[in-house]
Amino acid sequence: VVVQLTGIAPVAETERSVTRRICKAIKAQIGAGRFGLGARLPSTRSLAAEWGVSRTTVTAAYEQLIAEGYLETRRGARARVAQSLVRDISTKQRPAPERIAHRLSRYGQRLDAFSLPPTPSGSVNVDFRYGDMSAADFPTLVWKKAVSAALLRRPKRLRYGDPNGSPELRAALQGYLWRARGLRCDAEQIVVVNGSQQGLDLCARLLLDPGDRVFIENPSYNLAQQTFIAAGAELIPLDVDREGMRTDGLRDARLAYVTPSHQFPLGSVLSAGRRQDLLAWAQRSGAYVIEDDYDSEYRFDIGPIPALQTLDRAERVIYLGTVSKTLSPTLRLGYLVVPAALRFAFGKAKRLADRHTPGLEQEALADLLASGAYERHVRRARRRNGSRRAALLSALSDILGDQVTVVGADAGLHVLVWLNQVPRAQEDELIARARAAGLGLHAISPLYAHPVSDGRPDLAGLVMGYASLSEQDIEQGVRGLKLILDHFGPSPCADG
């Protein structure tokens, strides 16, 4: 049977080459059943005449279809529809979307409980969102120079890098961690990761099985909680007071996640006694402690608190650092310091996760660390954020007075503000009203893994980040908060 290629449907303009159009037409004919299995195709001569193209073009189309398995040919014979083409899929009914079953792994199912953050809307004038940084603070020229230098000194060949991180960056980080944090380690213990989130995720994958227990501070960083929940772990929240996480509740578990230098979000420092308790517990029970040192560069009135890792004698602490608070959250650069015995496991997990952290970023950061530019930048960023902090603290005090109680202001890039006249039950309403007025406020409640905590007053609380705001914005934001708060006065009688 020779089938005529007449009545071909109009071809979309986006089809770029005639060859491609011929291929598409033949596939459509096969799909519509005009060519049966084994049917001979037109000769290249007749098809060329029909399309008004050269035979070479038609031959190219046939070769393409042979390569794709639609046609087959025997020496000297005309091309035929491949016998292996059992059924027509191009005309098959597409199942109705609701009938399509999508089944996820248990890991995927556990993610269902989480929501993605809403796309930031442009209507917010002042946003105290924690984690945002001012683009003006980023050392643009220094970074641009470092990236350009890295691009120009490229080796002859580009190949996958060391999964644990580039040797240059790890050596530079080793020196930095010793200078800035008193932390002694071998460069081999350092694993370069895509921001602290990847560090947490690698820890969860390597250390936790479903059902394992993990101690966390209550309240604590919500993505850390999600990471452990996604791993199938059982979270056990421990209350936080002025000495940091209460360690008297520690019992058998696989992991504890702590922010000992500056508890997130409450701001307390884990006391020396509790550090001892925590490390002794970890050693006794064979558990690990993740020390998230997320903002230790910013400590304003006292010196830096030594890392918990420096007290660890039993290879129990995994130290987690980031440049998200010093350079930019969008760079996605962080590092782990892991017990030497675990470095290969982390390297293998990192390799399967994404081979390695992007090369140019690693080189640029290594450059900044080696030249001292990073520490100069950190000192400048600390001064700038010190001014923002001062502006926020004095605005809170001057404008809001005893309407608020401010805690955790010694360090970091946020303060915690309890609203003395707003009960916790009205937190959501307050946030919504503020947003309607163009003011971005962020509640503490979502950070509590367990709603009941001894230390928590029955008040609405705000995590107020200030690193992305100017002093003017900060004052304007606090004035906006004042307006909102005046709707939440102690009693309606106070009105008028």
Next chain:
Amino acid sequence: VVVQLTGIAPVAETERSVTRRICKAIKAQIGAGRFGLGARLPSTRSLAAEWGVSRTTVTAAYEQLIAEGYLETRRGARARVAQSLVRDISTKQRPAPERIAHRLSRYGQRLDAFSLPPTPSGSVNVDFRYGDMSAADFPTLVWKKAVSAALLRRPKRLRYGDPNGSPELRAALQGYLWRARGLRCDAEQIVVVNGSQQGLDLCARLLLDPGDRVFIENPSYNLAQQTFIAAGAELIPLDVDREGMRTDGLRDARLAYVTPSHQFPLGSVLSAGRRQDLLAWAQRSGAYVIEDDYDSEYRFDIGPIPALQTLDRAERVIYLGTVSKTLSPTLRLGYLVVPAALRFAFGKAKRLADRHTPGLEQEALADLLASGAYERHVRRARRRNGSRRAALLSALSDILGDQVTVVGADAGLHVLVWLNQVPRAQEDELIARARAAGLGLHAISPLYAHPVSDGRPDLAGLVMGYASLSEQDIEQGVRGLKLILDHFGPSPCADG
């Protein structure tokens, strides 16, 4: 008890401030047991005199130690050693390293079977390692300009980006995939990942539970195999012939991983009939198909093979692309096209994996795609690699003749070379001899998940990548291979 701070051990030069040195000294004294719990510290006046510093300095040290929880103080009273400091950890015996137990998750234990790649040694003159790219082919100036532009047009604030990828890059990729691969999708279906490895890893996490079955091609990409094994899956290898993976062995499973446009490493194209079989199987069994389209930009004699995804009517195919073969493997940029119903699950998993892919890289790639510079670059890279391929094919033919059989040369950046006179058992020895002679060769055997395959000849085979080599290097490398092969002749009688 007032304890004298005499006999303080010499302080290392690296201690930077006097405050820090005083803190360290006091901690050491507490650690050594010279201060009991509750012991009063020297007055600031006497300690200042002893150190020859101002009282302010000593006060700062005491405040630091109070903040860290080593000391406590009551209004007006002298500082004391904190009562909560129950035990001295600084003098605690460090357990002998061999006595420290490190227990990994089952995921971590499964990684034990894998080895990390050896650090590349500098002694190799010509290396045919697949995956390496020539740095000279990288569009350095274009990339530098795009990164600089992205740095300079930064918004006012730096904040975490969309976990699924920047809207600009996803829109640009959508257009590119339609132009280059005939692939129609919504931008919302695209997930930007850190190279195809992260795409594979996210698929494994979201779709596989331990014990699930996964079909793979035999042979196939070894890191894909490792990713599924690490997820606890049972791998079922299917033989590959000239029509790609044999689909007659498909039965109930959760996933199939295929390279339909250019089977890695054998080079065949999955035929149209088998594409139908594969998609029908996936629809029938509710399984997913990962289409790894790792090198479709490089197809030399025929046009590009349409993506399997274009035939999918039942939301079964997850398409995986990368710029590792067009720009650089060290950038770590890739993308998934996932069924619309799965986009939130992938977004949540990506967010927990590392928040999002680095921002500057995403912006730069979006720029290159939008301006047409990416496709111009790909055309240039295709020409350059076409010349390398021609050099390799003619060197193999001219120098080695019937000592080798070359397959899979239509496309991609590698060819597969069977060594007709070297039995498979001698593959390792050949590789080792070549390496000793400064020639990097890479065997096919590690890519076989199952050593028995109908299609595999009982010969040593080499995966020869050429994208990082000059034509001269390629010829020199093949001459080197000739020298090695002459030691593996058909019989010793053939010698001299």
